């Protein structure tokens with residue numbers, strides 16, 4: 001089960017969402033300011049949980065494609 005986190009900073013993508021990443025991908029991207037979401041069975045669950053913090057939370061297109069809206 002992957003460990004997820006949500007970027008505290010809105011990403012510079014067209015939607016300006018707070019993006020959810022796996023911990024591994026967040027490290028790859030060198031994201032420093034993030035909130036740990038814990039382990040989730042799927043990115044869909046992780047994004048649902050991230051919405052507790054950010055109502056605009058969205059899955060990263062790379063590591064959370066099933067939860068990516070745009």
Ligand SMILES: [Zn+2]
Nearest residue numbers: 021025060063
């Ligand atoms: Zn990612």
